Amino acid sequence: MKVPFLDLKAQFTPIRTEVMAAIGAVCEEQGFILGQRVAGLEKALAEFIGCSYSVGVASGSDALLLSLMAIGVKPGDEVITAPFTFFATAGSVSRLHATPVFVDIKPDTFNIDPGQLEEKISSRTKAIVPVHLFGQCAEMEKITEVANQRGIKVVEDACQAIGAARHGVKAGALGHTGCISFFPTKNLGGVGDGGLITTSDEGLRDLLLALRVHGSRSDYHHDHIGINSRLDAIQATVLHVKLGFLNQWNQQRRENAGRYTQLFEEAGLLDRVTPPWIDPANLHVFNQYTIRAHKRDQLMTHLRDHDIGHKVYYPVPLHLQECYQPLGYQKGDFPVAERMAQEALSLPIYPELTDAHLTCVVDTIRDFYTSHSLVS
Numbered sequence: 221m222k223v224p225f226l227d228l229k230a231q232f233t234p235i236r237t238e239v240m241a242a243i244g245a246v247c248e249e250q251g252f253i254l255g256q257r258v259a260g261l262e263k264a265l266a267e268f269i270g271c272s273y274s275v276g277v278a279s280g281s282d283a284l285l286l287s288l289m290a291i292g293v294k295p296g297d298e299v300i301t302a303p304f305t306f307f308a309t310a311g312s313v314s315r316l317h318a319t320p321v322f323v324d325i326k327p328d329t330f331n332i333d334p335g336q337l338e339e340k341i342s343s344r345t346k347a348i349v350p351v352h353l354f355g356q357c358a359e360m361e362k363i364t365e366v367a368n369q370r371g372i373k374v375v376e377d378a379c380q381a382i383g384a385a386r387h388g389v390k391a392g393a394l395g396h397t398g399c400i401s402f403f404p405t406k407n408l409g410g411v412g413d414g415g416l417i418t419t420s421d422e423g424l425r426d427l428l429l430a431l432r433v434h435g436s437r438s439d440y441h442h443d444h445i446g447i448n449s450r451l452d453a454i455q456a457t458v459l460h461v462k463l464g465f466l467n468q469w470n471q472q473r474r475e476n477a478g479r480y481t482q483l484f485e486e487a488g489l490l491d492r493v494t495p496p497w498i499d500p501a502n503l504h505v506f507n508q509y510t511i512r513a514h515k516r517d518q519l520m521t522h523l524r525d526h527d528i529g530h531k532v533y534y535p536v537p538l539h540l541q542e543c544y545q546p547l548g549y550q551k552g553d554f555p556v557a558e559r560m561a562q563e564a565l566s567l568p569i570y571p572e573l574t575d576a577h578l579t580c581v582v583d584t585i586r587d588f589y590t591s592h593s594l595v596s
């Protein structure tokens with residue numbers, strides 16, 4: 221049986237009529253940029269996340285960039301984040317000519333280790349950007365405590381975590397701003413690029429509204445130097461339709477994750493495969509189901525040969541990326557992130573997977589380890 225890593229057509233088919241009608245309505249209106257449909261989505265998402273405001277932008281990457289601009293990150297400032305994340309988390313810092321300062325992650329959640337934060341704070345630290353990796357929140361209460369004591373702002377990279385929560389508070393409502401991505405592979409994915417910034421700070425919201433339209437509060441008058449980063453009406457209307465299904469989809473992802481973990485246990489594979497650990501304070505939304513696997517690269521070859529979708533997030537931690545060599549980091553600086561880059565393997569987790577798919581994935585993994593222990 222073939223199991224694709226992701227099957228967006230399986231999600232689209234049952235909602236095709238509603239999605240196509242929504243897109244058709246925008247085409248009839250011929251109003252494509254911002255406007256009432258974007259404002260409606262912003263209101264609905266602020267309510268869903270439990271914050272006062274949200275601001276639609278062109279991508280999750282821009283949500284990070286604009287958040288950092290809005291809190292006043294300037295050349296020479298430092299911004300603390302994790303080295304085990306998508307590039308945009310640190311890239312947005314560098315684009316402002318500020319310096320990303322990395323703090324290693326914890327092996328159980330793949331999230332930034334708050335115990336190592338304080339030693340990295342300097343007089344130039346302007347912000348901390350915790351990433352809620354794979355759909356599970358970082359330990360925000362510890363991070364915000366350290367940040368608040370020093371007047372440092374916290375920008376959540378919640379790009380993979382829409383609907384996730386910590387102690388009952390949703391991702392995006394835990395920091396000064398939260399950044400969401402609507403990239404099509406995300407739990408709430410658009411029909412193209414899109415992003416959102418959440419905040420409960422009215423001043424930040426007003427500034428963000430200006431910064432996304434070149435710093436303008438009224439046509440052709442520019443109080444700030446902003447960028448062009450607008451959410452479009454087709455994205456907004458499709459996302460609004462899909463928002464109605466998000467809780468159900470997130471629940472199906474959690475159920476799939478629970479089933480995988482049960483199947484790994486039943487197959488006696490827990491000495492070869494470490495399923496994701498869920499911090500009891502967290503509601504996980506499993507944008508990815510990421511195991512740590514013994515002999516990962518050989519397992520990947522076996523999965524590829526058997527048509528089982530899989531992906532490595534992330535093969536190279538950010539401190540070892542070519543473009544960050546000038547920062548002076550060395551191999552060995554962040555041992556946990558480096559180990560995870562060798563061991564982490566994401567398996568198909570999308571809501572529409574059937575039990576037969578999940579069983580097939582685990583059976584194929586079991587066959588790999590069985591044949592491997594026979595020959596080794």
Ligand SMILES: Cc1ncc(COP(=O)(O)O)c(C=O)c1O
Pocket residue numbers: 279280281282305306308309351377379380400401402403413414415
């Ligand atoms: C952790 C993280 N941060 C930032 C982003 C950037 O989002 P986008 O692709 O919408 O620019 C992504 C998405 O790929 C992500 O996974």
